[in-house]
Amino acid sequence: MEDYKRPYVIINSAITLDAKLATPIRDSRISCKEDLVVLHRLRAEMKAVMVGINTLLIDNPSLSVKHVEGEVEWKIVIDTHARTPPEAKVFKTGGKVVVVCGVDADGERIEKLRNAGAVVIKAETTGQRVNLREALGKLREIGVEKVLVEGGGRINWSLIREGLVDRIRLAVLLAFLGSQDAVNVVEGPAMRYISEAKKMELVNVEKCSCGEMLFLDLIPRRD
Ligand SMILES: NC(=O)c1ccc[n+]([C@@H]2O[C@H](COP(=O)([O-])OP(=O)(O)OC[C@H]3O[C@@H](n4cnc5c(N)ncnc54)[C@H](OP(=O)(O)O)[C@@H]3O)[C@@H](O)[C@H]2O)c1
Numbered sequence: 001m002e003d004y005k006r007p008y009v010i011i012n013s014a015i016t017l018d019a020k021l022a023t024p025i026r027d028s029r030i031s032c033k034e035d036l037v038v039l040h041r042l043r044a045e046m047k048a049v050m051v052g053i054n055t056l057l058i059d060n061p062s063l064s065v066k067h068v069e070g071e072v073e074w075k076i077v078i079d080t081h082a083r084t085p086p087e088a089k090v091f092k093t094g095g096k097v098v099v100v101c102g103v104d105a106d107g108e109r110i111e112k113l114r115n116a117g118a119v120v121i122k123a124e125t126t127g128q129r130v131n132l133r134e135a136l137g138k139l140r141e142i143g144v145e146k147v148l149v150e151g152g153g154r155i156n157w158s159l160i161r162e163g164l165v166d167r168i169r170l171a172v173l174l175a176f177l178g179s180q181d182a183v184n185v186v187e188g189p190a191m192r193y194i195s196e197a198k199k200m201e202l203v204n205v206e207k208c209s210c211g212e213m214l215f216l217d218l219i220p221r222r223d
Contacts, residue, residue, distance in 0.1 A: 005137060006136035006139075007145050008145065009159065010046065010167045011156055012149070012166070012171075013156065013171070013185050015171070015172055015185045016179065017172060018177055018185055020179070021183045026032040026058050026059075028059065031171055032208060033067075033210070033212055034209055034213075035208065039072075041068050042209070043045075043072050044065045045149070048073060048075075049147070049150055050147050050150070053151040055151050056088060057083070059170060060089050060205055062090060063095070064095070072095045074096050074139075074144050078132070080128065081105055082113060084113060086113060087109070087116075091205075097119070097141075098118065100130055100139070102129075102133045103123060104124070151185075153184050155184060156187075157186035160186060160198050165220060166219065168216075168219070168220075169217055173213050174214065175212075200215070
């Protein structure tokens with residue numbers, strides 16, 4: 001496979017103690033005020049924020065900077081079939097919207113996205129989903145040097161599994177949610193053996209001043 005130079009990638013997720021990103025009715029308001037400030041500072045520093053199409057369709061996030069000074073230059077959606085609605089909030093809240101779709105995505109939908117102001121990038125698909133290594137390589141080519149990935153679980157897992165992540169920040173709410181129909185911090189086929197698990201190294205852990213959250217900084221173990 002071609003070796004693509006890629007941006008520096010940080011995943012940020014807010015989760016419960018049982019590693020859930022959202023409830024069965026897709027309530028994902030896990031963060032406290034302090035966590036939101038840290039997250040928005042990261043958005044401003046990284047300049048590029050990426051989400052999977054499910055997160056865009058469910059949450060309709062603006063992906064902009066609030067709570068602190070600064071702005072996001074690139075808002076990136078990973079969207080194999082170009083399902084991003086041209087009326088989504090990302091188009092109305094500043095920054096360039098980049099939709100990364102598969103090579104076979106519908107031409108009419110792509111045209112509508114371009115008319116809404118999106119930069120559309122096409123990448124090969126692997127198992128009917130965007131090949132993220134290639135996608136990151138193409139993002140680097142258009143000038144994206146760092147990316148803050150804000151989920152959801154499917155995008156998180158694809159990136160971690162493929163070794164495309166440099167750092168992970170988890171804001172952990174000290175509460176259990178239960179598992180049935182909730183969204184996990186990583187979603188997708190599980191490893192068969194513990195020995196195959198993607199191991200992480202703990203760089204820092206902090207208790208939030210609200211007393212209800214822990215902030216974990218992790219990097220992938222390379223051994
Ligand atoms: N608590 C938090 O911090 C947080 C943050 C973000 C999201 N969330 C929650 O997470 C939920 C959504 O998560 P999700 O796991 O369902 O979806 P997701 O990761 O947001 O999006 C996944 C979709 O992206 C597309 N995709 C394209 N290429 C892919 C690839 N290589 N790997 C993986 N996905 C690829 C696929 O749809 P196509 O096949 O159509 O392309 C896939 O179904 C929402 O409820 C949201 O509220 C929570």
